[in-house]
Amino acid sequence: MLADSDTRWKWGSLTAKRLTGAAEGDGAAPDLRLDGYLLRGRATPTPRQLEEVGVRADSMREVTAIEFLNAVASGRDEEAPEAPDVIVLALVGGAVQAVLHGLARVFAGAARRPVVVTGYVGVVYEKLADGLLLRHGADVVLANSRQDAERFRAVYEGVGADASGVVEAALPFLGGEPYAPRDPYTVVFAAQPSVPEKRADRAYLLSRLIQHARRHPEREVLLKLRSKPGEHTTHIEELPYQKLVRGEEQPANFRLVYGHMGEVLDRTDLLVTVSSTAALESLHRRIPTAVLTDLGVREALGNHAFIGSGCLASWDQLDAGQSPEPDPDWVARQGVAADGAYETAFDAARERVAKLTGRARDGSLPPIQPYYTQVTAPGYLPGILARHHLGPDATPLPGAPAADRDPGPVRQAVRSAARGAYRHGVQRVAPVIRRMGEL
Numbered sequence: 001m002l003a004d005s006d007t008r009w010k011w012g013s014l015t016a017k018r019l020t021g022a023a024e025g026d027g028a029a030p031d032l033r034l035d036g037y038l039l040r041g042r043a044t045p046t047p048r049q050l051e052e053v054g055v056r057a058d059s060m061r062e063v064t065a066i067e068f069l070n071a072v073a074s075g076r077d078e079e080a081p082e083a084p085d086v087i088v089l090a091l092v093g094g095a096v097q098a099v100l101h102g103l104a105r106v107f108a109g110a111a112r113r114p115v116v117v118t119g120y121v122g123v124v125y126e127k128l129a130d131g132l133l134l135r136h137g138a139d140v141v142l143a144n145s146r147q148d149a150e151r152f153r154a155v156y157e158g159v160g161a162d163a164s165g166v167v168e169a170a171l172p173f174l175g176g177e178p179y180a181p182r183d184p185y186t187v188v189f190a191a192q193p194s195v196p197e198k199r200a201d202r203a204y205l206l207s208r209l210i211q212h213a214r215r216h217p218e219r220e221v222l223l224k225l226r227s228k229p230g231e232h233t234t235h236i237e238e239l240p241y242q243k244l245v246r247g248e249e250q251p252a253n254f255r256l257v258y259g260h261m262g263e264v265l266d267r268t269d270l271l272v273t274v275s276s277t278a279a280l281e282s283l284h285r286r287i288p289t290a291v292l293t294d295l296g297v298r299e300a301l302g303n304h305a306f307i308g309s310g311c312l313a314s315w316d317q318l319d320a321g322q323s324p325e326p327d328p329d330w331v332a333r334q335g336v337a338a339d340g341a342y343e344t345a346f347d348a349a350r351e352r353v354a355k356l357t358g359r360a361r362d363g364s365l366p367p368i369q370p371y372y373t374q375v376t377a378p379g380y381l382p383g384i385l386a387r388h389h390l391g392p393d394a395t396p397l398p399g400a401p402a403a404d405r406d407p408g409p410v411r412q413a414v415r416s417a418a419r420g421a422y423r424h425g426v427q428r429v430a431p432v433i434r435r436m437g438e439l
Helices: 006-020 047-053 065-076 093-106 128-135 146-158 199-215 241-247 261-265 278-284 315-319 328-333 347-361 381-386 407-423 429-437
Strands: 035-039 059-063 086-090 115-118 140-143 166-168 186-190 220-224 254-257 270-273 289-292
Touching (some): 006 035, 006 047, 006 347, 035 065, 065 093, 093 128, 093 381, 115 347, 146 166, 186 199, 199 315, 220 261, 261 278, 278 289
Parallel strands (some): 035 059, 086 115, 115 140, 140 166, 186 220, 186 270, 220 254, 270 289
């Protein structure tokens, strides 16, 4: 499994386990071996972030795309013991496309090749066509809901691409005990690194959360944060709430918390967010869930994806004691406890992967064939491949960049600079660190 951030590691590793039945604890995959690879880049997770996710691999390496392709190239030999049966690509769309072309080159003419699976880590509310076509070529493109499966197939069929790889499943990290009221009543705001982006908007949300704590001293009010200062996530967080909260007088019942989202939900009575995927985790458990409308219902915020959910609410309404009631039909279409049987949500995906794995072993699995080629996208594809130091034919370009030659010192310097700058309150360090990470 190859991932490029903490959330995608969570999605990819749990997807691998769901596809084999290992996540259900039913003993369906006693011989499962999960080899984890972290794609080196801006959002490469730290050991603490990986520990927070709570899913361990049998091995783990930090690699470039070329190093990953070299690692799996040993699978060309039919009898190679280390040959993977399935590769899960938990990456941003452009990286998926680059690795797909690299795998197509590596396994061209091989006796067998691995089955390739990819998908999305949450709600798909932007860049639908772009992201999907960059993922085309994988044997399985997982859709997290019935609604997404229909949309994905429509996009592929609309451009004349094969849509047979789209398989309806669900988010792999749903689960936990059904909701039961707790004492004290606990409100959790699930923060997002880049939604909203503006300082004024983030400061407003923080202020309203603290005001809610003051209005309801009998409640515990928690601000659930994704990362600690100096760490990065899938999305860039240039204005962390840890920095914004320093200027606020905090009531005794207000706290900042980190940790596994599932463990935080174990003590949640009301989950509040702008558009975090945590809302789906909360709805799956039947925890009262509010998607904020204070900043508008807008595509830029992603909360438009919750239109029809019954969960849209403002802080004024929540302050007054309103508890949103989700629409059951909407919830079912989002793959959240669909038909009340989440345990079967991955059955179709398991069946397809098993069938394709059998074809791979007998040599009848066709080559990887992405929609984007030098014929269909000659002005787009080369740039995507070049970002991962691959040429137009997916062969490694000459002259590896410094990060490929000796990544350790560069990566350590970037992380050290980020941690130090945040500790000393440098406000404009994030753009600088991002540029350093792109060198």
